[in-house]
Each structure stands twice: as structure tokens, then as C-alpha cells.
């Protein structure tokens with residue numbers, strides 16, 4: 001079976017070094033197997049992800065030489081490649097889950113969610129306490145007069161695990177570690193977890209390569225694959241890049257953003273340094289993505305987060 005990788009950025013700002021490392025690993029992992037790459041723009045939050053950011057991102061990726069075989073500007077059989085244009089597919093999947101009786105309306109406000117004495121995940125998200133889980137139809141109809149509901153998926157007391165291609169075995173209890181999770185927000189925006197599963201399956205993706213911050217989303221996504229009768233891909237999660245003082249990179253604080261970097265560095269300089277940090281370039285010498293194909297191995301990539309030394313870029 002042909003390998004199909006994908007890069008699925010959310011264009012809420014200029015791409016930073018972490019996003020570029022992701023795109024590089026997606027590209028190398030798929031191309032080394034003779035496979036292809038899909039670019040999908042995850043712009044469900046259209047207010048935060050205006051089209052001009054997506055176009056800038058596409059331009060940056062082309063400049064870096066991280067090309068794609070299907071996606072914006074290239075086309076392909078599984079488009080459109082902007083999530084904001086794919087909501088009919090998410091709606092259809094939602095209806096399938098509704099028919100199974102697994103979806104319920106949730107009227108909790110953000111403040112209520114945080115006030116409920118529910119455990120917090122490491123990433124700060126709240127494990128939903130189940131406040132609206134057992135509302136009667138009459139109670140839900142009454143509440144709906146005041147506030148449009150979000151929609152949640154009822155999860156079972158089951159553990160879901162998988163063998164990550166890079167980080168090894170990982171497992172979570174859906175009920176205890178995730179709780180009933182969002183499928184659609186109260187403003188009608190579909191949730192990442194649903195959209196990503198629908199799209200990866202529809203686009204024939206066979207391997208998902210992404211940062212370890214999404215490792216704990218994977219059990220939820222595997223559960224959705226199962227409910228929707230879809231075949232899941234393989235997953236490879238890689239460690240996060242951190243600033244020299246150990247902070248997460250972010251599009252907002254301009255950490256390692258491409259704005260200034262692109263003016264003072266060539267694409268091979270950026271890729272060579274990233275590949276060095278990620279263990280598959282013996283030195284920080286400039287390398288193109290194509291030149292890195294021969295040296296890339298998942299086994300060389302660290303499993304712990306990587307700090308970017310001060311002054312490297």
C-alpha cells in the first residue's frame with residue numbers, strides 16, 4: 001500500500017521552527033517510503049485562521065522545499081483541502097454518531113466547566129465532569145431556549161491504546177483521562193478531534209506524523225475511527241522543540257517565527273539546523289530536504305523534548 005503522509009497546520013500565524021520540523025518529518029517519513037504528502041489546512045477556526053495566513057504558510061513551505069502532492073494550489077482527488085470548506089463531511093460523521101445514541105447536548109459555560117470539581121489534564125484541559133450527560137429531553141429542550149448547546153461524545157469506561165511508531169506504547173482510559181469530549185462547539189464549529197479523523201480517513205492518510213503534544217489526542221481519535229467504521233493510520237509523535245529556556249514555541253510570541261529567519265537564512269540552513277537538533281544531520285551544516293532523505297531514520301530522533309540552543313538560528 002502506498003504511504004500517504006500529511007501535514008495539517010492551523011494557520012493562526014506565521015509558521016515557527018516547530019511547525020517546520022513537523023513538515024520536514026512528515027515529508028521525509030513519507031518520501032523515504034516512496035510515498036506522497038498531502039497538505040491540509042486546519043482552518044476550522046476561521047476567525048483565528050484567515051486565508052492570508054494559510055497562503056503565507058503555503059508560500060513558506062514551498063520556499064523551504066517541503067512540497068506536497070495533494071493540497072492547496074496542487075489539487076487532488078480528496079479536496080477541498082481547507083477544513084473550513086469540508087463541514088458537510090463533519091456533519092455527516094456527526095449524524096452517524098448521533099444515530100448510535102452517543103451524542104448529547106452540553107449547556108455548560110466555560111466558567112461552569114472549570115468550576116466543576118473535575119480533574120485537569122496535564123495540558124490544562126478539563127476532564128468533563130458529565131454535568132449534562134443525563135439530562136432528559138425535556139430538560140435539554142428547556143435549556144436550549146436560553147443557550148445553544150455544544151455537542152459531546154459519550155465515552156465508555158474503556159482503555160484505548162496504540163503502538164506509536166516513535167514513542168512506543170501509549171494508552172489512556174477514555175472515561176477517566178479524557179471524559180466525554182466535544183464534537184461541536186456551541187457556536188457550531190466542529191471540533192478538531194472529529195474533523196481530523198474524518199479528513200485523514202477521507203484523504204487516504206496511512207501515517208500521521210505530529211508533535212508529542214497530540215499524543216494524548218490519539219486514543220480519542222482511535223475511538224472515533226472505530227465508531228465511524230474507518231481504518232486508522234499509523235502514528236508517529238515526535239518531541240517538541242523548546243526555547244533555550246525551556247518554553248513551548250508559539251506563533252503568538254514570535255518565538256522562532258519565520259518572519260526574520262527567512263530574511264537572514266537560506267532554506268537549507270534552516271533545515272540543516274533543525275535536522276541536526278532532531279538527530280539526523282551529523283552537524284548543523286545546510287542540507288536540503290532531498291539531501292536529508294538518505295540520513296533520516298526515526299531511531300535517530302530523540303524521544304525527549306529538544307531545546308534550541310541560544311543563537312543557533
Ligand code: GLU
Pocket residue numbers: 008009010042196209210214
Ligand atoms: N492542526 C493541528 C496543529 O496545527 C495539527 C493536527 C494534527 O497533526 O493532527 O496543531
